[in-house]
Amino acid sequence: NAGVTQTPKFQVLKTGQSMTLQCAQDMNHEYMSWYRQDPGMGLRLIHYSVGAGITDQGEVPNGYNVSRSTTEDFPLRLLSAAPSQTSVYFCASSDPGNTEAFFGQGTRLTVV
Amino acid sequence: AQSVTQLDSQVPVFEEAPVELRCNYSSSVSVYLFWYVQYPNQGLQLLLKYLSGSTLVKGINGFEAEFNKSQTSFHLRKPSVHISDTAEYFCAVMPQNAGGTSYGKLTFGQGTILTVHP
Numbered sequence A: 001n002a003g004v005t006q007t008p009k010f011q012v013l014k015t016g017q018s019m020t021l022q023c024a025q026d027m028n029h030e031y032m033s034w035y036r037q038d039p040g041m042g043l044r045l046i047h048y049s050v051g052a053g054i055t056d057q058g059e060v061p062n063g064y065n066v067s068r069s070t071t072e073d074f075p076l077r078l079l080s081a082a083p084s085q086t087s088v089y090f091c092a093s094s095d096p097g098n099t100e101a102f103f104g105q106g107t108r109l110t111v112v
Numbered sequence B: 001a002q003s004v005t006q007l008d009s010q011v012p013v014f015e016e017a018p019v020e021l022r023c024n025y026s027s028s029v030s031v032y033l034f035w036y037v038q039y040p041n042q043g044l045q046l047l048l049k050y051l052s053g054s055t056l057v058k059g060i061n062g063f064e065a066e067f068n069k070s071q072t073s074f075h076l077r078k079p080s081v082h083i084s085d086t087a088e089y090f091c092a093v094m095p096q097n098a099g100g101t102s103y104g105k106l107t108f109g110q111g112t113i114l115t116v117h118p
Helices: none
Strands: A004-007 A010-013 A019-025 A031-038 A042-051 A054-057 A064-066 A076-078 A087-095 A098-103 A107-111 B002-006 B010-014 B019-021 B023-027 B031-038 B044-050 B056-058 B064-068 B073-078 B087-095 B112-117
Touching: A004 A087, A010 A019, A019 A031, A019 A087, A042 A064, A042 B087, A098 B044, B002 B087, B010 B019, B019 B112, B023 B031, B023 B087, B031 B064, B031 B073, B044 B056, B044 B064, B044 B073, B073 B087
Parallel strands: A010 A107, B010 B112
Antiparallel strands: A004 A019, A019 A076, A031 A042, A031 A087, A042 A054, A064 A076, A087 A098, A087 A107, B002 B023, B019 B073, B023 B073, B031 B044, B031 B087, B056 B064, B064 B073, B087 B112
16 A cells, blocks of 8 residues: 655755656546645645646746656656755645545755 | 645644644635644645535544634644644645546645644
């Protein structure tokens, strides 16, 4: 009963490097989302998806790309990392008709 | 668009004392309301939610919250806190879409750090 799995748990990047944060869910949920958590700002929505092949921007999408080729996976790509992207990233999934969102354990990213 | 304001960034209390964490929201559409808890270095766990019906909702770990539509508030309460309640608490809203369901998009408040002292 894995739920929402995020990898890696920790990552240090140099400015300008690229990387992909992985998110996988085994609950067959249609909806998936990425959030970033910064001190004093709560969690802010980066991108979300309402199904395979359908994605849209959230509140803070700049610098991030997403795609959703399968129901299970929703990777978040940083094309050219910047120090402002130092944050804790959470992936979440949920279903239509069930309002509870299930969160992964988070990825702590530091960009130096 | 939605916004959520948690009125206290930090709340220190002594063990066995009551606590209230305050949350106000604004939205141009109907929303569902949630409280999540985050223990250190962990993900978010749902405490309780308000979808419809009775305005007083009970959650896990003895927490409850009251929805006040006229004041657009959703304050979280616990009559007697424990050391283990020390955590960060987030109030959040989710817009209802046309079918009464949602797209899973949450708008969070800034968080309230609850510290319970012995």
